[in-house]
Amino acid sequence: MSASEHPAVARPRRSRRSRVVGALVAVAAAGALAGAMAEPASAGSAPAAPATPKLQNCGWNEAGGDDGRASYEHCATDTNVWIQVTRWARGDYHRCVxxxxxxxDYDATGAWYDSNFRGGLCSHPGDTA
Structure with a gap:
């Protein structure tokens, strides 16, 4: 019987969950290390791809941007959601974005995601209720 097979020397078995978590931690650490060690672009390299337009702040944005209009910035990339829009001197309403x-609207005074309205998700941006 070898030393590794001896019951007094045998290591305790780790659970499958702890092995999976350990593997995920190792992969994340390796990815972070690889990104940190990447060489910076040299002066003679090809020009970088144009950056995607930076989103304003997620959610409600006051009037006064590039076009002077209030807006709502939905930052998720794979869902359409219902927002509630408040307006000055007119009634509030829900809009799918x-x-x-x-x-x-020109008279919008606020907007926020409304998870309680029809479950929060919608299918057709532009729909109102």
């Missing part, structure tokens, strides 16, 4: 920036 997709990912990205949605320009709101």
């Amino acid at each position: 997709g990912p990205g920036r949605t320009i709101l």
